Amino acid sequence: LDSSRAHTQRYDIYQAPETHTGQNRNRTADIFSLASIFYEVLTGHPPFATTQDRNQCDPLRLSQPSLLTERQWQHLQMALSAEPKARPANAIALIKGMFQPDEAETNNALADNHDGEPGTDHSGEEAHEPPRLSEADLAPDASPLKNSPPTTPERDTSTGSKRRILPFITFCVGLLIGYLASLLLTTSSPPADISAPAGLPTAVAPEVPSPMVADTESSPEEDNVQATVSKSEITSEPSSLTDTQTAVSLAAQLTESQAPRTLLFRDQITDDVYGPDMVALPSGQFQMGDNHAMGDDNEQPLHAVTIEHPFALSRYEVTFSQYDMFARATQRKLPSDEDWGRANRPVINISWLDAQAYTAWLATQTGQPYRLPTEAEWEYAARAGTQTAFSWGNEPQSGFAVCDECSSDWGGSQTAPVGSQHPNAWGLYDMSGNVSEWVEDCYAPNYKGAPDNGAARQADGCHYRAMRGGSWFDIMRLMRPAGRYRHPASASQNDWGFRVALDLPEQFIKENN
Numbered sequence: 001l002d003s004s005r006a007h008t009q010r011y012d013i014y015q016a017p018e019t020h021t022g023q024n025r026n027r028t029a030d031i032f033s034l035a036s037i038f039y040e041v042l043t044g045h046p047p048f049a050t051t052q053d054r055n056q057c058d059p060l061r062l063s064q065p066s067l068l069t070e071r072q073w074q075h076l077q078m079a080l081s082a083e084p085k086a087r088p089a090n091a092i093a094l095i096k097g098m099f100q101p102d103e104a105e106t107n108n109a110l111a112d113n114h115d116g117e118p119g120t121d122h123s124g125e126e127a128h129e130p131p132r133l134s135e136a137d138l139a140p141d142a143s144p145l146k147n148s149p150p151t152t153p154e155r156d157t158s159t160g161s162k163r164r165i166l167p168f169i170t171f172c173v174g175l176l177i178g179y180l181a182s183l184l185l186t187t188s189s190p191p192a193d194i195s196a197p198a199g200l201p202t203a204v205a206p207e208v209p210s211p212m213v214a215d216t217e218s219s220p221e222e223d224n225v226q227a228t229v230s231k232s233e234i235t236s237e238p239s240s241l242t243d244t245q246t247a248v249s250l251a252a253q254l255t256e257s258q259a260p261r262t263l264l265f266r267d268q269i270t271d272d273v274y275g276p277d278m279v280a281l282p283s284g285q286f287q288m289g290d291n292h293a294m295g296d297d298n299e300q301p302l303h304a305v306t307i308e309h310p311f312a313l314s315r316y317e318v319t320f321s322q323y324d325m326f327a328r329a330t331q332r333k334l335p336s337d338e339d340w341g342r343a344n345r346p347v348i349n350i351s352w353l354d355a356q357a358y359t360a361w362l363a364t365q366t367g368q369p370y371r372l373p374t375e376a377e378w379e380y381a382a383r384a385g386t387q388t389a390f391s392w393g394n395e396p397q398s399g400f401a402v403c404d405e406c407s408s409d410w411g412g413s414q415t416a417p418v419g420s421q422h423p424n425a426w427g428l429y430d431m432s433g434n435v436s437e438w439v440e441d442c443y444a445p446n447y448k449g450a451p452d453n454g455a456a457r458q459a460d461g462c463h464y465r466a467m468r469g470g471s472w473f474d475i476m477r478l479m480r481p482a483g484r485y486r487h488p489a490s491a492s493q494n495d496w497g498f499r500v501a502l503d504l505p506e507q508f509i510k511e512n513n
Contacts, residue, residue: 401433
């Protein structure tokens, strides 16, 4: 545990101040992290001893690295600002600002070579390297930023100075080339084969009867121009799958190998309003955790989990239309959509407490025990019978997730309408990407002592709740079903949402055994 905390604290010093307070994140937070790495490469230590206190993140109090000119240092200081709006718009703008030749500085450098000795300014006085933070200043319990205000550094016109800065320039150019290459590779990747894994029937997307949620929300399939799965194989007529009890009578034959036939149902709220589309999932066993050495320590140890009873999970993330209906009925404030659109986009800016309130309301309205899924249930459903790194295979593929590296129309900028990507083999959409999803469990730093029956992990005084799936903001690695992270139960953000789960009645369990 101590090692895990030290590991987390080590990387917290590269996080932008706003990421510690649950504020909405954007690309400028990555610029802060990149600038922090630049600074450490140049000086041998990070710029700030902590970024959790934004008042202590003042770049004007930092020592100027001796290898940077005044103009370069000003650009780096902007990127290290505690105010997101003050930072460069993207990594290319940062690197361009720091290394694009400046005509005035070039002329000054030429004049220095002719009129002055290396290592001196025009007044003949020696230039001194500004002071740096000591090891005592960088101690976790020490007061940070004790260094003096920046001073004007010497111009590096000597051969030795040029040699010292070459490794840094090489590092930055290599970083930029790698970034551009990753964009090129993900953009040029051919569409993946969306057939189900060997031994599993093909996932299907049957028509959803209208209205889905009142008359104001269109069916996600009407807006979905990318999904190409077959609609010819369905277990039952969609029009008959209107509630939980009907699903029970139609699902007696459901087994683990037959689950991907995508048995859908939904529960009625009022005469013409229905709850979320639900997919009935079987009981079964799987290996929970990172089995491809791609994850973090919190995904270990790999362990067997048995989902003892069938359950259902909503086919899509809960949408704005669905949540807004609840909010109006309970006189709650409508969450912001960031001007991206409401309707069939996943609801965002939702805390774990908000998600719990919605499931409690839905249970009351339908008479069915709706709830948040457990961590184990969520991973079991996301894997959909696979043990590969991603639900679609072991290599990144486009068309399966909305994320910053997923080559979608929305990745890195905003949410997509639910169902905009291919579903997994069990007919569930957006289990990877779009929005990160709250689950029931209290977060634990690893799986030691975790339940092996699919139940939620709970603890007295739980402050952090687990979250799964990755979002439009995240990198491809976080699209893995095994990925997990934590956030305060009361926090909300513009890339966080949820979906709902449902325990199936005893009758279903008896008929399925």
